[in-house]
Structure formats: structure tokens, C-alpha cells
Amino acid sequence: MLNLRSAALFVLAALLEIGGAWLVWQGVREHRGWAWIGAGIAALGAYGFVATLQPDAHFGRILAAYGGVFVAGSLAWGMVADGYRPDRYDVIGALVCLAGVAVIMYAPRGR
Structure with a gap:
């Protein structure tokens, strides 16, 4: 159950950080305005708090593992929000990153 909670927190953190960065990008690069930028900044701030909820x-360790989630999540976000189509090397790289997350976070440790 603890691993499920941890994985859910990683997904929420990815949505907030990637979504926040995307909102800022849209506000600045796509000229959508300050409301988009402000929403992005708020989401990025919320991401910082969510990371502290990891067990x-x-x-x-948390931020290193989250890096792998960020890689895979960014590719998924690009597919959904921007119509990006990852090639096989993107997919392989993301899977390697997620395997790294599993090793870093969930490998048995003699505590």
C-alpha cells in the first residue's frame, strides 16, 4: 500500500510540474498571457509541496527517482497536449528511466 501511495504521489507531482511548466510555456511562447503564467507558477509551487509527502x-532519493518519472511523464504530456509522437528510442529511454525509478525507490533495503 505504501508503494501505491508513493507511485500516486509521483504521478501527481508529474502532473503539477510538467503541467506548470507547460502553462508557463503557453503563456510566454504562445502569447496566452499572464493568467496562464500565473497558473503555471502556482502548479510548480504545488509540485514542491507534493514531493514532501513521499513516505x-x-x-x-525522492528527487532522483522523480527525474525518471519526469522523463516519462514529459513524453506522455507531449503526446496528449501537443500531438508529439515519440519514436522507439524515446520509449526505450523512458522505460529505462522508469526502471531506474523502481530500483531507486522500491528495491528492498536492509534497514
Whole structure:
């Protein structure tokens, strides 16, 4: 159950960080305005709080693992929001990153 909670927090963190960055991008690069930028900044701030809810107490481990989630999540976001189609190397790379997340976060440790 703890691993399920952790995975759900990673997904929520990815939605907030990637979504926040996308909103800022839309506000600046696509000239959608300050409301989009402000919403992006709020989402990015919320991401910082969500990361603290992970059950593991080690900041470095959480952020290192989240990096892999971010890679895979960014590709998925691009597919949904921008019509991006990853090639097989994008997919392989994302799967390698997610395997790294699993090793970093969920490998048994002798505590």
C-alpha cells in the first residue's frame, strides 16, 4: 500500500510540474498571457509541496527517482497536449528511466 501511495504521489507531482511548466510555456511562447503564467507558477509551487509527502525521508532519493518519472511523464504530456509522437528510442529511454525509478525507490533495503 505504501508503494501505491508513493507511485500516486509521483504521478501527481508529474502532473503539477510538467503541467506548470507547460502553462508557463503557453503563456510566454504562445502569447496566452499572464493568467496562464500565473497558473503555471502556482502548479510548480504545488509540485514542491507534493514531493514532501513521499513516505521516504531522503530528499536526494525522492528527487532522483522523480527525474525518471519526469522523463516519462514529459513524453506522455507531449503526446496528449501537443500531438508529439515519440519514436522507439524515446520509449526505450523512458522505460529505462522508469526502471531506474523502481530500483531507486522500491528495491528492498536492509534497514
